[in-house]
Amino acid sequence: KNIKKSKSNLYVSLRNILTFLVVIIVIIFILLFKSMSSHLLDSNAYPSIFQDPNYPELVKKISGAIVGMLPAGLLLCTSVSLAVGVIRLAKRNTLVQDEYSIETLARVDILCLDKTGTITDGTMTVHEVFEYKNPTNYALKQIMSAFINAQGEENSTTKALAERFGLAKKIKHCAIIPFSSQRKFSAVEFEKIGTFVLGASEFVLKENYNMIEREVERHSLDGYRVICLGFTKEHIVENTVEASVVPIALITIKDTIRPNAASIISYFKEIGVGIKVISGDNPMTVSKIAGRVGIDNYYSYISLDGLSDRDVERAASKYTIFGRVTPNQKKILVQTLKKEKHTVAMTGDGVNDILALREANVSIAMASGAEATRNVSNLVLMDSSFASLPKVVQEGRRVINNIQKVATLFLTKTIFSFILAIIGILKGYYPISPSQLYLIDYLVIGIPAFFLALENNNKVVSGNFIWNIFRSSIPGAIVVVIEALIIYAFSSANHFSDETLSTLIAVCTTFTCLMVLARISSPFNKLRGWLFLVMMTVCVLVLCFIPNLLGNIPFWSFKTISNGQSLGTIELLLMIALMEASLPLMLVVANLYKWIKTLIKVTITKLSDLGDVD
Numbered sequence: 001k002n003i004k005k006s007k008s009n010l011y012v013s014l015r016n017i018l019t020f021l022v023v024i025i026v027i028i029f030i031l032l033f034k035s036m037s038s039h040l041l042d043s044n045a046y047p048s049i050f051q052d053p054n055y056p057e058l059v060k061k062i063s064g065a066i067v068g069m070l071p072a073g074l075l076l077c078t079s080v081s082l083a084v085g086v087i088r089l090a091k092r093n094t095l096v097q098d099e100y101s102i103e104t105l106a107r108v109d110i111l112c113l114d115k116t117g118t119i120t121d122g123t124m125t126v127h128e129v130f131e132y133k134n135p136t137n138y139a140l141k142q143i144m145s146a147f148i149n150a151q152g153e154e155n156s157t158t159k160a161l162a163e164r165f166g167l168a169k170k171i172k173h174c175a176i177i178p179f180s181s182q183r184k185f186s187a188v189e190f191e192k193i194g195t196f197v198l199g200a201s202e203f204v205l206k207e208n209y210n211m212i213e214r215e216v217e218r219h220s221l222d223g224y225r226v227i228c229l230g231f232t233k234e235h236i237v238e239n240t241v242e243a244s245v246v247p248i249a250l251i252t253i254k255d256t257i258r259p260n261a262a263s264i265i266s267y268f269k270e271i272g273v274g275i276k277v278i279s280g281d282n283p284m285t286v287s288k289i290a291g292r293v294g295i296d297n298y299y300s301y302i303s304l305d306g307l308s309d310r311d312v313e314r315a316a317s318k319y320t321i322f323g324r325v326t327p328n329q330k331k332i333l334v335q336t337l338k339k340e341k342h343t344v345a346m347t348g349d350g351v352n353d354i355l356a357l358r359e360a361n362v363s364i365a366m367a368s369g370a371e372a373t374r375n376v377s378n379l380v381l382m383d384s385s386f387a388s389l390p391k392v393v394q395e396g397r398r399v400i401n402n403i404q405k406v407a408t409l410f411l412t413k414t415i416f417s418f419i420l421a422i423i424g425i426l427k428g429y430y431p432i433s434p435s436q437l438y439l440i441d442y443l444v445i446g447i448p449a450f451f452l453a454l455e456n457n458n459k460v461v462s463g464n465f466i467w468n469i470f471r472s473s474i475p476g477a478i479v480v481v482i483e484a485l486i487i488y489a490f491s492s493a494n495h496f497s498d499e500t501l502s503t504l505i506a507v508c509t510t511f512t513c514l515m516v517l518a519r520i521s522s523p524f525n526k527l528r529g530w531l532f533l534v535m536m537t538v539c540v541l542v543l544c545f546i547p548n549l550l551g552n553i554p555f556w557s558f559k560t561i562s563n564g565q566s567l568g569t570i571e572l573l574l575m576i577a578l579m580e581a582s583l584p585l586m587l588v589v590a591n592l593y594k595w596i597k598t599l600i601k602v603t604i605t606k607l608s609d610l611g612d613v614d
Helices: 009-040 055-069 074-090 100-106 115-119 140-151 156-165 201-211 213-221 261-270 283-292 309-316 327-339 351-359 371-376 386-427 434-454 465-494 498-521 526-545 569-609
Strands: 094-096 110-113 120-131 173-177 185-190 194-200 225-232 246-257 274-278 301-303 321-323 344-348 362-366 379-381
Touching: 009 055, 009 074, 009 100, 009 386, 009 465, 055 386, 055 434, 074 094, 074 100, 074 386, 074 434, 094 386, 100 362, 100 386, 110 115, 110 327, 115 120, 115 246, 115 283, 115 344, 120 156, 140 156, 140 173, 140 185, 140 194, 140 225, 140 246, 156 246, 194 201, 201 213, 201 225, 201 246, 213 225, 213 246, 213 283, 246 283, 261 274, 261 386, 274 327, 283 301, 283 321, 309 327, 327 344, 327 351, 344 351, 351 362, 351 371, 362 371, 362 386, 379 386, 386 434, 386 465, 386 498, 434 498, 434 526, 465 498, 465 569, 498 526, 498 569
Parallel strands: 110 274, 110 344, 274 321, 301 321, 344 362, 362 379
Antiparallel strands: 094 379, 120 246, 173 185, 185 194, 194 225, 225 246
């Protein structure tokens, strides 16, 4: 409960954008209302602003500014895209318990794997048994059978042991120490016989470990899990075995590596995700298995047994394979990697993984694992195979890349509305009314956003979400503002009416936004090509057959339908020139950032060569 839930970059970015807009819209509304009121309303002639005949026009223009700054539908589009991802992953045996984890997994650069149940399929078989001097009157098969019955546990290790030694023998016991990942062993005290201890050799034998150390290391280097059965005549006291324990048998267990493990590891290597294996087993055993599935630097391993928290933190980025890891050490490893600005995903199936899973940016549980582990995880692999993870990454990429495209459409309108509102505050006039945004809202944003957000997109995710969308939104918004300023300049020189001014800006803005749609749809495929063509065609038809939608000047004629005004040659040529220049101008503005960035780099390099800069 003390561990805070990780927030996705997409969630935080959208929240920050909306929070900023809520604040800025209130400020803009107050300033714009004050400025336009002084220009449009006559406070001396009417006792109330509501009685002024220009008040409806004032409300309409201010509404145009406020509505324009709202990215209406962006959150809905994001939610729909994530929901579609959840449904698609459900069909691939992946249960998504936090929809934003889809996006976060696509940004992961460190994947922490547990050996058992992830790289291996969780099934084990006893490979070989090496017996030593047995001071009891019972055969090893009888001891192991009675030990398993007394413990009453059911896990992959006990299943493998039961398959080899059976469950026929039962001996009355008087004390039990259940297995835990913290102590690495379990023990049973049988009446009139003594205490048997089973687990990791160095934890079972302690000071007597040197008796079989070389054999344990030899089998571990061959990739086998090695457990030791030890014996002492002393009693279990307060859930511990303090007496000296001697080895009775050494049992090597073989893990079954998943058939697709190597290909999945290869996929993550190709997309630049680092792999770290965290296990409670002997690090040499884990290293050997990691090498078989192609994990880079598998030979870089360390045992965390007995290490302080500070030592664990130092080892986090230095090593690839971590053995003899306790649950708390797993958590420390994940915390340290996050402190080093990594986005960390953690897989696990046991209760001992819960602390690390809760700490990770994305937690992934196996359905075959503990119920508590599944409950705290963001994703649950229902077939208990991490072969589904590449599909999750691909869904995350689709969501992020497509939402970045869609957000460009929304924020282009938001940014140019904001800048025009600033100009409106200075001039006391805002040129666009809400109805003049209909074509942009429906034909540039609404309908295209739905299709663009749901198409496949496996492009590598890079950069910060907010910076990416602002960098792609600013060129179109700047072009709209430039066109508006040019129209303002011509209006001052040629005395355009307010209706003509508003119509010219609305038509040019709509066409520029269509060019933004063309730019983010490039390179065109069949879907994006037809989508742009249909939206452009519908836009032209609407302007032709509903001429008063963007103002009183019909798109195709020199005469208006509503009041007999005429569109002069200057206005028509200006509108055509600005429409033709919108796309080239947008590309120039878009490349300006790259040119400035390159110029700065070249300048610094030249100065460095001259010795002026360190």
